[in-house]
Amino acid sequence: MKPYRIFALLPLLALLGGCNAIVLNPAGDVAMQQRDLVIISTVLMLLIIIPVMALTVFFAWRYRSSNTSAHYDPDWDHSTHLELVIWAAPLLIIICLGAITWMATHLLDPFRPIERTAPGQTVARETKPLKVDVVALDWKWLFIYPDYGIATVNQMAAPVGQPIHFRISASSVMNAFYVPALAGMIYAMPGMQTQLHAVINKPGDFKGFSANYSGDGFSKMRFDFLAKNDADFGKWVSDIKAAGGNLGRTEYLELERPSEGVPVKKFANVDPSLFHLIVNLCVQPGKMCMHEMAAIDAKGGLGLAGADLVQRIEYDKSARRGSAPVLAKAYVASVCTTNAPMGMEMTEVQQPTPVSSTPLQGAGLPRPGTTFQSFAPRPSNS
The missing domain is CATH 2.60.40.420 (Cupredoxins -  blue copper proteins)
Structure with a gap:
């Protein structure tokens, strides 16, 4: 491209003045701190990238075949000073990036309440x-x-x-x-x-x-x-x-x-x-919530004998969006008790039946946290 054509394109850069780089010009203090972290990290990395790119061009020009004045040393293979520069500079930058990242990870933790506005x-x-x-x-x-x-x-x-x-x-x-x-x-x-x-x-x-x-x-x-x-x-x-x-x-x-x-x-x-x-995936009336199921599991679960007495929780995005056939709604409605007859329809169960606080144990299964009961035959003493 000829030089005058390049200058002709320069006015187009003025159009970029209407762009709002919101990531680099945010309106919230947290976003500003994150922006500063991005800028600092970029500058630290450019301390290596720019010299490497500049030296690449310099060496290609300096030691081109037509430059007979450049010193040629085919037997050179090592320089302690050069090795120190090559390895020390990136190492220092990595240490700086690691320290900054570690501090920012804790200070800008999204779960942590902000300490300043x-x-x-x-x-x-x-x-x-x-x-x-x-x-x-x-x-x-x-x-x-x-x-x-x-x-x-x-x-x-x-x-x-x-x-x-x-x-x-x-x-x-x-x-x-x-x-x-x-x-x-x-x-x-x-x-x-x-x-x-x-x-x-x-x-x-x-x-x-x-x-x-x-x-x-x-x-x-x-x-x-x-x-x-x-x-x-x-x-x-x-x-x-x-x-x-x-x-x-x-x-x-x-x-x-x-x-x-x-x-x-x-x-x-x-x-x-x-x-x-x-x-907890239980907006539909009568559907057992995840925290209720977790509470049952924490008390020992329903065990092997009760595993088939409830319907499983199913949460399929394709079925919910209507892009897959819905055969039947499958979810835990409640734990079967004397207050909930076995023949009761799903629509009749408006709220899950309260579960007793007594720890639940399965058929032969130990309570969680205790020693596992082996069903293997015991060896004889003889």
């Missing part, structure tokens, strides 16, 4: 964080505010300068909750709960999305993150409460169905136990 501004002990429960649906985001009893779809808001505590889960497949202006991405997984602590320091309208491919509607799985001052945030909450709308089990099961490009929805009343039920 900005440089030099520590979080007071009496400060209460804004609690937000996040659920990744197909293909939309549900935000529940347990302290306010409201919920929204594809839109959330937070007051500037107040710590935010996210609890994150998913309804179907793994996603990644990501607001570049706020903090790094955190995975959202069905049947599990992850956390994120962050703070937003500048008012404005920011974008959030899923950073993990999750199917057909992934490209439209975006939401608005609104950073407001305290007064505007209070008005935002009041407007939602005034608009009405209820989000209970029935409404959630309808909302959970796969859909794309869903507009913003708001709910003035939310079932307080909804997020707990979502995480």
Whole structure:
């Protein structure tokens, strides 16, 4: 390419001035610290990369075949000074990167409550964080505010300068909750709960999305993150409460169905136990929750004799999305007791029967933590 053509392309670089590199110019203190970590790590690595690239060009030019003035030493094979430089510099950089990474891993742990809202501004002990429960649906985001009893779809808001505590889960497949202006991405997984602590320091309208491919509607799985001052945030909450709308089990099961490009929805009343039920995969009435099954297992389980007396838990994303035939709903409804006749239909079991606190033991199985009982024949003394 001729030189004048290169200069002709330079004005196009001015168009990049309209780009908002939000990762390098975030609005939240956690994201700023993560940005600084990226910059520091990049600069440390460039301390090796740039000299190596420069020396590669220098040696190729210096020792080209046409340069007869360059010193030629075919018997040279070792230099202690050169070896020290080659190995010492990368070693020092690796030590620096390791130390920085170790400190940042603990200080920026998403499960760890933040200790500052900005440089030099520590979080007071009496400060209460804004609690937000996040659920990744197909293909939309549900935000529940347990302290306010409201919920929204594809839109959330937070007051500037107040710590935010996210609890994150998913309804179907793994996603990644990501607001570049706020903090790094955190995975959202069905049947599990992850956390994120962050703070937003500048008012404005920011974008959030899923950073993990999750199917057909992934490209439209975006939401608005609104950073407001305290007064505007209070008005935002009041407007939602005034608009009405209820989000209970029935409404959630309808909302959970796969859909794309869903507009913003708001709910003035939310079932307080909804997020707990979502995480434990038991929003459907009568379905045993994972924590209930875990409690049974912790007490010794149902044993071999009771293994076939309950139906298994099945959580298949293809069946839930309607892309696979659903033969029958299979899940643990309850433990069979005298209060739950064997012939009772699934629809008649509205709540799991309470389980006795007496440790459960199977047919011949020892209680967990005790010595295993061998069924092998004992050797004779003769």
